[in-house]
Amino acid sequence: MEFTSCFPQWDKLSPAQQRRVLDSVVEKHFEKGAVIHDGSADCTGLLLMRSGQLRAFILSEDGREISIYRLFERDICLFSASCMLRSIRFSVNIEAEKDSDLWVIPAEVYQSLMEQSAPLANYTNELMASRFSEVMWLMEQILWMSMDKRLAAFLLEEAVLEESDSFAITHEQIARHLGTAREVVTRMLRYFRSEGMVSLSRGSIRILDEEKLSRLAEGRL
Amino acid sequence: MEFTSCFPQWDKLSPAQQRRVLDSVVEKHFEKGAVIHDGSADCTGLLLMRSGQLRAFILSEDGREISIYRLFERDICLFSASCMLRSIRFSVNIEAEKDSDLWVIPAEVYQSLMEQSAPLANYTNELMASRFSEVMWLMEQILWMSMDKRLAAFLLEEAVLEESDSFAITHEQIARHLGTAREVVTRMLRYFRSEGMVSLSRGSIRILDEEKLSRLAEGRL
Numbered sequence: 001m002e003f004t005s006c007f008p009q010w011d012k013l014s015p016a017q018q019r020r021v022l023d024s025v026v027e028k029h030f031e032k033g034a035v036i037h038d039g040s041a042d043c044t045g046l047l048l049m050r051s052g053q054l055r056a057f058i059l060s061e062d063g064r065e066i067s068i069y070r071l072f073e074r075d076i077c078l079f080s081a082s083c084m085l086r087s088i089r090f091s092v093n094i095e096a097e098k099d100s101d102l103w104v105i106p107a108e109v110y111q112s113l114m115e116q117s118a119p120l121a122n123y124t125n126e127l128m129a130s131r132f133s134e135v136m137w138l139m140e141q142i143l144w145m146s147m148d149k150r151l152a153a154f155l156l157e158e159a160v161l162e163e164s165d166s167f168a169i170t171h172e173q174i175a176r177h178l179g180t181a182r183e184v185v186t187r188m189l190r191y192f193r194s195e196g197m198v199s200l201s202r203g204s205i206r207i208l209d210e211e212k213l214s215r216l217a218e219g220r221l
Numbered sequence: 222m223e224f225t226s227c228f229p230q231w232d233k234l235s236p237a238q239q240r241r242v243l244d245s246v247v248e249k250h251f252e253k254g255a256v257i258h259d260g261s262a263d264c265t266g267l268l269l270m271r272s273g274q275l276r277a278f279i280l281s282e283d284g285r286e287i288s289i290y291r292l293f294e295r296d297i298c299l300f301s302a303s304c305m306l307r308s309i310r311f312s313v314n315i316e317a318e319k320d321s322d323l324w325v326i327p328a329e330v331y332q333s334l335m336e337q338s339a340p341l342a343n344y345t346n347e348l349m350a351s352r353f354s355e356v357m358w359l360m361e362q363i364l365w366m367s368m369d370k371r372l373a374a375f376l377l378e379e380a381v382l383e384e385s386d387s388f389a390i391t392h393e394q395i396a397r398h399l400g401t402a403r404e405v406v407t408r409m410l411r412y413f414r415s416e417g418m419v420s421l422s423r424g425s426i427r428i429l430d431e432e433k434l435s436r437l438a439e440g441r442l
Binding site: 087090122125139 | 281282283285287306307309311337338342343345346347348349350353354356357359360361364365400
């Protein structure tokens with residue numbers, strides 16, 4: 001995949017602006033599990049996903065987590081460069097869920113281009129609106145949706161991402177995705193098993209009845 | 222207050238662009254309690270607050286509410302014009318909490334200016350980042366903070382907004398702000414009363430011990 005086909009509004013940048021991006025971009029590889037961006041501690045820069053899968057999550061003071069969105073091929077991670085937006089007053093952590101190849105653009109380079117280029121600034125607006133929408137969706141889930149439905153939806157999403165009905169994941173990891181306690185996940189998975197929706201083995205889960213799980217997730221059960 | 226001192230980046234617009242804004246802006250007055258923007262049902266336009274107080278909230282399918290932020294003098298409401306951002310996939314409701322005077326700018330006018338003007342697009346970015354931060358703060362509260370702390374913080378905020386230790390509000394209204402049930406609010410307010418932090422009378426609340434309420438809200442009690 002070509003970098004220039006991934007960079008937003010590339011054709012609307014001047015040759016000098018394009019030069020500036022090409023001179024500053026760095027390619028980086030991260031192993032599965034690597035921490036890519038650690039909250040407000042650093043300003044990693046804008047990330048363009050060449051391949052792989054990232055997870056963005058927030059952390060409570062006492063170490064609890066919840067996933068807020070995921071990033072895939074061609075996605076752009078804005079909040080790893082949140083230092084360029086004065087009004088961002090929250091911190092997001094990013095880790096690699098699969099081996100990932102990224103292009104990193106320094107925050108100050110992207111920021112100065114955005115100040116010059118209305119198309120790039122408007123694109124960035126749409127990008128933030130899109131992440132905002134994901135977070136609003138999550139908040140609505142947390143507020144109005146019970147944990148059994150959220151867990152059912154999460155398992156179905158995992159099966160799609162892993163392209164398999166069976167995937168390796170611990171109850172602890174699921175709890176961190178959903179922002180709940182491990183015990184809650186274990187109890188609910190046992191209930192799903194008793195209903196014939198999943199089978200459980202050490203460190204992995206297999207979906208047995210996708211249709212029933214879907215009905216549960218959508219509140220039609 | 223002058224309109225041109227409230228419109229973002231006014232001095233960076235061309236005379237023709239300024240003309241376009243002035244030709245399209247409409248002044249509107251809303252009584253306390255009026256619905257100003259009804260989710261995705263309409264595209265009201267960009268709102269500039271001349272005076273008053275607005276509440277932005279989301280609604281569940283079964284009619285539950287939670288306040289996501291408030292708007293005051295000179296604030297700008299972007300999500301009443303969310304039709305201009307393709308990537309916004311959630312709907313926000315806006316109502317007047319006090320009598321309010323607003324300037325309304327049609328979404329298509331603001332959008333076309335933003336497409337031409339990098340300063341305006343970047344300003345809009347900061348605006349969205351600011352609302353995003355408020356929603357992230359709220360989500361962290363919902364996830365990691367117990368309802369007694371949230372209620373204590375809410376009462377202290379109300380006292381500041383009303384500029385009085387005593388203010389008229391029903392338990393039902395508080396429940397809608399916090400996204401919980403009226404019974405939960407009533408039970409907790411009775412507990413606050415038993416601890417000497419508030420006194421309760423029909424339709425109003427008086428804060429008796431602000432310091433203790435602050436310590437509760439900050440987890441120092």
